[in-house]
Amino acid sequence: QTIWWGNWLSLVQWALALLLLVVPVLYECSRTFKYFCKMAFYNGWILMLAVLAIPLCALRGRSVENMKIIRSMLHHVKHLYGIRIEVRGLENFNLAEPYVVVSNHQSSLDLLGMMEVLPDRCVPIAKKELMYMGTVGLACWLGGIIFINRKKTDDAIGVMSETARTMLRDNVRVWVFPEGTRNHNGSMLPFKRGAFHLAVQAQVPVIPIVMSSYRDFYSKKERRFTTGRCLIQVLAPMPTQGLGPEAVPALTDRVRQAMLDEGSSGGDGRGFWGREGDYSGVAGEGGDGGLAGEGGDQFAG
Numbered sequence: 678q679t680i681w682w683g684n685w686l687s688l689v690q691w692a693l694a695l696l697l698l699v700v701p702v703l704y705e706c707s708r709t710f711k712y713f714c715k716m717a718f719y720n721g722w723i724l725m726l727a728v729l730a731i732p733l734c735a736l737r738g739r740s741v742e743n744m745k746i747i748r749s750m751l752h753h754v755k756h757l758y759g760i761r762i763e764v765r766g767l768e769n770f771n772l773a774e775p776y777v778v779v780s781n782h783q784s785s786l787d788l789l790g791m792m793e794v795l796p797d798r799c800v801p802i803a804k805k806e807l808m809y810m811g812t813v814g815l816a817c818w819l820g821g822i823i824f825i826n827r828k829k830t831d832d833a834i835g836v837m838s839e840t841a842r843t844m845l846r847d848n849v850r851v852w853v854f855p856e857g858t859r860n861h862n863g864s865m866l867p868f869k870r871g872a873f874h875l876a877v878q879a880q881v882p883v884i885p886i887v888m889s890s891y892r893d894f895y896s897k898k899e900r901r902f903t904t905g906r907c908l909i910q911v912l913a914p915m916p917t918q919g920l921g922p923e924a925v926p927a928l929t930d931r932v933r934q935a936m937l938d939e940g941s942s943g944g945d946g947r948g949f950w951g952r953e954g955d956y957s958g959v960a961g962e963g964g965d966g967g968l969a970g971e972g973g974d975q976f977a978g
């Protein structure tokens with residue numbers, strides 16, 4: 678029998694067959710394996726989409742208009758992962774003038790929510806390391822994404838000041854994650870002030886966005902990634918006209934407080950971060966409330 682099989686299957690074919698058998702079994706049985714598969718596919722898929730986006734964007738050169746291409750090409754990714762996104766308050770974006778969008782930052786999955794609501798002519802501010810992520814970096818550059826060096830404050834501030842001029846000159850909106858880094862722990866970290874200096878320098882409104890916690894369907898710490906639901910609330914614009922640099926700390930606190938208030942009472946009164954009353958930024962993972970992932974812990978996706 679061995680000879681018979683040997684005639685039919687080379688070593689490579691055997692390995693492939695084994696792989697085809699083992700991978701689905703592991704995928705179904707191991708939460709960790711499933712998590713890594715899903716994350717690997719997420720990154721790989723986006724790298725691949727970027728390959729397609731690059732020539733399309735290159736036709737125009739580096740331009741914020743290319744964000745429309747990127748947005749439309751990323752829009753379907755939530756469906757691949759069974760993530761339902763509900764958006765409220767989109768009308769708050771209906772301003773003719775430029776503005777600065779600020780939102781909480783949980784994970785690279787924020788890209789899905791961002792692409793759900795990203796207004797036209799709006800570019801994110803990103804750490805410059807993103808520029809070196811292969812095809813993704815090039816696509817980001819072509820989309821006009823603004824890169825800052827977080828290790829060099831003066832450089833970053835210089836880029837932000839230049840951005841204030843660009844916003845007014847070219848009617849560009851800017852999206853900033855004021856926590857300055859990803860925060861997997863629910864609620865929000867203290868805010869950096871760059872976004873608010875930017876808004877004051879350009880004398881444009883700040884539009885805060887709160888994205889509900891992914892805790893019920895995604896946890897990096899627990900290696901858990903299932904299907905789920907995310908609620909995004911766009912808050913009312915907060916004006917900066919007439920404010921000077923001395924007003925930036927108060928503006929920062931005001932915006933953060935508005936987001937915390939929405940996080941605590943919004944989302945049909947159930948809160949956005951799963952644990953009402955705990956907004957210190959140190960809430961543990963695996964909370965049991967919140968709006969994310971109302972489908973439960975089904976590990977189905």
Ligand SMILES: CCCCC/C=C\C/C=C\CCCCCCCC(=O)SCCNC(=O)CCNC(=O)[C@H](O)C(C)(C)COP(=O)(O)OP(=O)(O)OC[C@H]1O[C@@H](n2cnc3c(N)ncnc32)[C@H](O)[C@@H]1OP(=O)(O)O
Binds near residue numbers: 747854856
């Ligand atoms: C289909 C194809 C698909 C392919 C493509 C796929 C995907 C691409 C699509 C979209 C991608 C988007 C994803 C982007 C997400 C990326 C998210 C990130 O990278 S988050 C990290 C980067 N962002 C930030 O850090 C923003 C927040 N940080 C700040 O605002 C900071 O303040 C800072 C400007 C970076 C400086 O930070 P630093 O820690 O160095 O210093 P401080 O914050 O302590 O500030 C020191 C001091 O300076 C004052 N300050 C700050 N900014 C200004 C300013 N602009 N002008 C004047 N003064 C400023 C600040 O107030 C402090 O002073 P003081 O303490 O006296 O208040």
Ligand SMILES: CCCCCCCC/C=C\CCCCCCCC(=O)OC[C@@H](O)COP(=O)(O)O
Binds near residue numbers: 859
């Ligand atoms: C040849 C190089 C190949 C590199 C392969 C890289 C693979 C990555 C591919 C796709 C990733 C898509 C998601 C990109 C957008 C998410 C950006 C993001 O979330 O950045 C994190 C940043 O906000 C804060 O960083 P830190 O939390 O401070 O750290």
